[in-house]
Amino acid sequence: MLKKSGAYMVLDRILSTAGSLDMQVILKGENQELTRFAGSEIHQNVASDELEAEITLHKDGRELKVTTNDFDNDSLRKLVKEAGQRLMELPESERVKSFISEPADISSDNYFKELEREFNIENRAQKLKAAFGELDSDLNAAGSLELNQNFMALGNTNGITRYSRLDKVDFKTVITEQSGATGYAAAISNRAEDIDIGKEFKRAADKARDSRDAIEIEPGEYDVILEPAAVGGLISYLSYIGFSGRSVQEGMSFLADRLGEQVFGDNITLVDDCQDPNTIDFPFDFQGAKRQKLNIIENGVAKELAYDLESARKAGVETTGHSVGDPSVGGFPLHLVMANGEAELGEMIAGTEKGLLITRFHYINVINPRKAILTGLTRDGTFLIENGRVKAPVKNLRFTQNIVESLNQVEAISSSREKVGGFYGYMYLPALKVNGFNFTGVSK
Amino acid sequence: MEKILKELIDYALEQGADYADIRHIELEEEEIRTEDQEVQSINNKSDKGAGIRVLVNGAWGFAATSDLDNLEQTALKAIRIAVASSKVNRNPVDLAEKEVMDDFYETPIERDPFEVPLDEKIELLLDAEEKMVEAAELFQTGGSLSFRKEKKIYCDSEGSYLVQKLYESGGGITAKAVGDDLQVRNYPCGFGGNYSKAGYEFIEELDLLGHAEEIAREAEALTEAEEIPAGKYDLVIDSSQMTLQIHESIGHPIELDRVFGSEAAFAGTSFLETEMAGEFQYGSEKVNVVADATCPGGLGSFGYDDEGVPAQKVKIIEDGILKNFLTSRETAFELDESSGGAALADGWSKLPLIRMTNINLEPGDYEFAELIAGIDYGFYLKNNRSWSIDDLRLNFQFGCEIAYEIKDGELTGRIFKNPVYTGSTPEFWRSCDGIAGEEDWQLYGVPNCGKGEPMQSGHVGHGSAPARFKNVQIGVDK
Numbered sequence: 011m012l013k014k015s016g017a018y019m020v021l022d023r024i025l026s027t028a029g030s031l032d033m034q035v036i037l038k039g040e041n042q043e044l045t046r047f048a049g050s051e052i053h054q055n056v057a058s059d060e061l062e063a064e065i066t067l068h069k070d071g072r073e074l075k076v077t078t079n080d081f082d083n084d085s086l087r088k089l090v091k092e093a094g095q096r097l098m099e100l101p102e103s104e105r106v107k108s109f110i111s112e113p114a115d116i117s118s119d120n121y122f123k124e125l126e127r128e129f130n131i132e133n134r135a136q137k138l139k140a141a142f143g144e145l146d147s148d149l150n151a152a153g154s155l156e157l158n159q160n161f162m163a164l165g166n167t168n169g170i171t172r173y174s175r176l177d178k179v180d181f182k183t184v185i186t187e188q189s190g191a192t193g194y195a196a197a198i199s200n201r202a203e204d205i206d207i208g209k210e211f212k213r214a215a216d217k218a219r220d221s222r223d224a225i226e227i228e229p230g231e232y233d234v235i236l237e238p239a240a241v242g243g244l245i246s247y248l249s250y251i252g253f254s255g256r257s258v259q260e261g262m263s264f265l266a267d268r269l270g271e272q273v274f275g276d277n278i279t280l281v282d283d284c285q286d287p288n289t290i291d292f293p294f295d296f297q298g299a300k301r302q303k304l305n306i307i308e309n310g311v312a313k314e315l316a317y318d319l320e321s322a323r324k325a326g327v328e329t330t331g332h333s334v335g336d337p338s339v340g341g342f343p344l345h346l347v348m349a350n351g352e353a354e355l356g357e358m359i360a361g362t363e364k365g366l367l368i369t370r371f372h373y374i375n376v377i378n379p380r381k382a383i384l385t386g387l388t389r390d391g392t393f394l395i396e397n398g399r400v401k402a403p404v405k406n407l408r409f410t411q412n413i414v415e416s417l418n419q420v421e422a423i424s425s426s427r428e429k430v431g432g433f434y435g436y437m438y439l440p441a442l443k444v445n446g447f448n449f450t451g452v453s454k
Numbered sequence: 455m456e457k458i459l460k461e462l463i464d465y466a467l468e469q470g471a472d473y474a475d476i477r478h479i480e481l482e483e484e485e486i487r488t489e490d491q492e493v494q495s496i497n498n499k500s501d502k503g504a505g506i507r508v509l510v511n512g513a514w515g516f517a518a519t520s521d522l523d524n525l526e527q528t529a530l531k532a533i534r535i536a537v538a539s540s541k542v543n544r545n546p547v548d549l550a551e552k553e554v555m556d557d558f559y560e561t562p563i564e565r566d567p568f569e570v571p572l573d574e575k576i577e578l579l580l581d582a583e584e585k586m587v588e589a590a591e592l593f594q595t596g597g598s599l600s601f602r603k604e605k606k607i608y609c610d611s612e613g614s615y616l617v618q619k620l621y622e623s624g625g626g627i628t629a630k631a632v633g634d635d636l637q638v639r640n641y642p643c644g645f646g647g648n649y650s651k652a653g654y655e656f657i658e659e660l661d662l663l664g665h666a667e668e669i670a671r672e673a674e675a676l677t678e679a680e681e682i683p684a685g686k687y688d689l690v691i692d693s694s695q696m697t698l699q700i701h702e703s704i705g706h707p708i709e710l711d712r713v714f715g716s717e718a719a720f721a722g723t724s725f726l727e728t729e730m731a732g733e734f735q736y737g738s739e740k741v742n743v744v745a746d747a748t749c750p751g752g753l754g755s756f757g758y759d760d761e762g763v764p765a766q767k768v769k770i771i772e773d774g775i776l777k778n779f780l781t782s783r784e785t786a787f788e789l790d791e792s793s794g795g796a797a798l799a800d801g802w803s804k805l806p807l808i809r810m811t812n813i814n815l816e817p818g819d820y821e822f823a824e825l826i827a828g829i830d831y832g833f834y835l836k837n838n839r840s841w842s843i844d845d846l847r848l849n850f851q852f853g854c855e856i857a858y859e860i861k862d863g864e865l866t867g868r869i870f871k872n873p874v875y876t877g878s879t880p881e882f883w884r885s886c887d888g889i890a891g892e893e894d895w896q897l898y899g900v901p902n903c904g905k906g907e908p909m910q911s912g913h914v915g916h917g918s919a920p921a922r923f924k925n926v927q928i929g930v931d932k
Contacts, residue, residue: 042908044907044908045539046716046907048714048715048716048717048718048719049714049715051542051543051544051545052513052539052542052543053514053716054514054516054716054805054906054907055513055514055515055516055535055536055538055539056516056517056518056535056804056805056908057516057517057518057531057532057535058505058517058518058519058803058804058908059518059519059520059521060503060518060519060520060803061520061521062501062520072493073493073495073496074496074498075495075496075497075498076497076498076499076500077497077498077499077500077501078499078500078501079500079501079502079503079520080500080502089500093498096496096498096572099571099572099573100493100496100572100576101492101493101576103492103493105492131531131534131535131538132538134538135538135539135541135542136541138542139541139542142542152715152716152718152719153719154719154720154907156907156908182719182720183719184718184719186715186718192718194719260593260594260630260636261593261630261632261636262636336495337494337495338487338489338494338495372722372844372845373722373842373843373844373845374842375840375841375842375853376840377840377853377872377874378635378872379636380635380636381635385840385842385851385930386842387842387844387845387849389722389844389845406844406845406849408842408844408849408851408876410851410874410930450851450876450930451849451851451876451930452849453844453846453848453849454848454849454878
C-alpha cells in the first residue's frame with residue numbers, strides 16, 4: 011500500500027508524460043482481504059492487491075480518459091501518446107473542460123493501524139472460529155468479514171496533489187435457525203474497537219430465534235419502526251436518485267423545483283459531512299475539489315445539493331467536491347449523517363398500537379424517481395407490534411412507497427445512531443418510526 | 455507465459471497446495487457516451503493481472519495481484535489463506551472430475567471493435583441523437599457504445615492449459631421527455647442497451663438509426679399517456695423485459711451455491727432445493743429453459759469456464775419441470791455429477807462463483823399476433839425499467855418503460871405509462887400459456903449481474919421470444 015510520498019512520486023512520473031496536454035491522474039490502490047462464511051464454515055477467503063491509474067486528458071474542450079495498471083515507464087509514455095492522438099480525433103466542444111488548481115495540497119494519511127493487526131488473515135479466521143464455537147447447534151452463520159485497506163491520490167498538471175487513506179473493516183452476518191428463520195447484524199468502521207463479532211453474532215442469533223414461526227399478515231398500511239440498517243437502504247436510494255445537482259437538472263430528482271421548500275417533516279435533518287468522526291475522512295473528490303459539508307435537508311427544508319464540476323458549471327455554482335468520477339452521476343454524497351432524536355427503540359415499540367419492527371430491506375429499487383417511489387422487501391427479522399409489544403415474527407413483505415411522504419410522517423427518531431454501509435463508504439443513521447408505510451405484497 | 459504459469463503451479467504444490475489453478479487475464483475496454491448531441495465521455499481501460507486459487511487440507515485460498523513480478527508471493531498468500539481457513543472448517547472441499555484440456559478458443563467476430571475508427575463510433579451515436587431530436591420534443595438524448603477484449607489464460611495442477619480470446623460489443627440510445635413526470639424510452643433495451651459476445655458487426659445489426667425516431671416519439675407520447683390501471687390482466691411480455699424476468703426468477707434461483715446457502719447473508723438464497731430436480735413444476739408445460747454457454751452471440755458464451763470446464767448446453771426446465779441447476783466443480787460433487795461449467799469470475803482479481811451463462815427460454819409455436827389475439831383486454835409490455843425480488847427469489851416486482859393496450863385480441867395503438875407488475879415465481883411461470891416462435895426469439899445481454907462479496911459483475915445472456923401470461927397483477931404503484 012503506497013504511502014503519501016510514494017503515491018506522489020508515481021503521480022509525478024505519470025504527469026511528466028503529459029507534454030502539451032492538460033492531465034489529471036487518479037491513483038487508486040486497494041488491498042482487499044475478505045473472509046466469507048456460510049453454514050458456519052469459511053467457504054471463500056480471498057485477497058487481492060490492485061493499483062491503477064486513471065489518466066484524464068484535456069485539450070480545447072475535448073476530454074478522454076484512459077485507465078491502466080501497467081506502470082512501466084515506456085508503457086505509460088506509449089499509452090499517453092496514443093491517448094493524446096485519440097483525443098485530437100474528438101470533435102471540439104464548447105463545454106468547458108479544465109482541472110482545478112487550488113488548494114495546492116489536501117491530504118489525510120491518518121488511518122488506524124490496529125485494523126491490519128486485529129483483522130489479518132489468521133485473526134479473521136480465529137475470530138470467526140471462536141464465534142462459530144459460541145453458536146448453539148441449531149443455529150448456523152453466514153456472512154463476511156472484510157479488511158479493506160485503500161488509498162486514493164490525485165494530481166494534475168496545474169500542480170495540485172491529493173492523498174487520502176480510507177481503511178475500514180466491514181462485517182455482516184445472517185444467522186439461520188433450523189426452522190429457516192433468520193436474523194441479521196452488521197458492523198462497519200475504520201476503528202477496530204467498533205467491530206465486536208461475538209456481539210453481532212448474538213444480536214443476529216437473538217433475531218433468528220425471535221423469527222421462528224413467522225405468521226403471514228395482510229399487506230396494507232402499517233406504522234413501521236425502521237432499524238438503522240433499514241433506514242440506510244432507503245436513504246442510499248434517495249441519495250442515488252435525488253441529492254445530486256445533476257439529478258435535479260435532469261428532472262429525475264424528487265427535489266427538482268423544490269429547493270428551499272419544506273419537503274420532509276421538520277424533524278428530518280440530513281447532512282453530508284466528511285469531517286464527522288463517524289464517517290471516513292475523505293476530504294476531496296474525484297476531480298480534486300475540496301469536499302464541502304452539505305446541509306442537504308435542514309429541519310425538513312431542501313437546502314443544498316451535491317455537485318461535481320460539470321453539473322456546477324451548468325447550474326452556475328461552485329462545485330461542492332462531490333464528483334465520483336462519472337459525469338453521468340454528477341455529485342454524490344458519500345458521508346451522510348442524519349440528525350438523531352430523543353427516543354429509545356423500546357419507547358418507539360411501546361408507543362405503537364399496531365405496527366411492524368423492521369431489521370433491514372432487501373433489493374430496493376426505484377419505481378418512480380421523480381416521486382421517490384421505491385420498492386423492496388423486508389428480510390432477516392420482521393416483527394408485528396401490537397399494543398406496545400412485539401407480538402410475533404411475520405413473513406417478509408414487499409413495500410411500494412413514496413419515501414418523500416414517509417419522511418413527512420416520521421413520528422420518532424432514536425437518540426442512538428449506527429454506522430451503516432451505503433453505495434460507497436458508510437453513513438451514520440438513527441432508527442425511525444414512520445407512520446403509514448405501504449406494503450403491497452407478501453413473500454410466500 | 456505458459457512456462458511461467460506452469461512453474462508457478464508447481465511452486466504452489468511444492469509449498470503445500472493440494473490443488474492449484476491460475477488465471478492470467480489481459481483486458482481492454484472502451485466506452486463511448488454521448489449526451490445532448492455532444493461527446494460526454496470516452497473511457498479506455500487496459501488491465502492485467504493474475505489470480506491464484508489453491509486447496510490446502512480441503513479449504514480454499516485465493517490471492518490476486520496486478521504485480522506480475524510478485525506471483526510467487528501471491529501464491530504463498532493464497533496458501534496462507536487456505537491454511538487459516540482449514541483450521542476453522544470441518545468439511546473438506548472435493549471437486550467433481552473433469553477432462554484435462556489443452557485448447558484455444560476465440561469469440562467468432564467479423565469486425566474487431568478496437569480497429570473501428572473512433573470517429574465512426576461517435577458519428578453513429580450523434581446521428582442517432584439527431585434523429586431523436588428531430589422526431590420529437592425531448593428533454594434529453596443520449597447514446598453509448600462499449601467494447602471489451604479479454605485474453606484469458608487458465609492453467610491448473612491437473613494439467614489443463616487453456617487460452618481464450620473473448621470479445622464483447624454493446625450499445626444503445628436513450629430518449630427522455632418531460633411532462634407531468636419524466637419518461638424514458640431506450641433502444642434496444644434499458645440501461646445502456648444490448649450486449650453480445652461479438653464484434654462491431656453487432657452494433658451495425660442493432661440499427662440504432664432505424665429505431666431512433668420511434669423511441670423519441672414514444673417518450674414524448676408517454677408524457678401525455680395515462681397511468682396504467684391497477685388490476686389483474688393478461689400480459690404479453692416482450693423479449694426485452696423477459697430478459698430480466700428470466701434472469702431474476704429463473705437464472706438466480708438455479709445457482710446451486712445459492713441453494714446451498716453460500717449467498718445467504720448477501721444476495722440471498724433460493725426457494726429451490728436439490729431434491730426438487732426432476733419433480734418440481736416450475737412453469738407451465740410451455741416453459742422450456744436451457745443454460746447454454748455455446749449459444750452464438752450470447753453474452754454468457756465462452757469456450758471454457760474459469761475452472762477449465764468446457765462450455766455446455768444444460769436443460770434447466772423441460773416441459774415446465776425443473777431438471778438441473780447451474781453448477782461448479784465443488785457444488786456438482788455434492789450432487790455426484792460433473793460440473794455444468796458455470797464457474798466464472800469477474801476478472802483476474804476475483805474468485806470464480808457460479809454464474810449464469812445464457813439462460814434461454816426456448817421458442818414456442820405461436821405467432822406474435824396469435825399471442826395478442828388470445829387476450830380480450832390486457833397489455834403488451836416492453837423494456838425493463840426497474841426490478842426487485844425477494845431473498846428466496848419468489849416475490850418479484852418489475853417496472854417497464856411502456857405498456858401497449860390490447861383489446862379484443864388486437865393492439866389498439868393506445869399506450870400507458872409507468873407499468874409495474876408483480877407476482878410469485880412458480881405461479882407466474884405456471885400461468886405462461888403461449889410463447890412466440892423462433893422468428894421472434896431474441897438474445898439480450900446483461901453486463902452487470904451483481905453477486906458475491908467482494909461484489910462481482912457477471913456478463914450473462916438471455917434469449918426469449920415474447921410470451922403470454924394470464925391474470926397478472928398490474929399497477930401497485932402508489
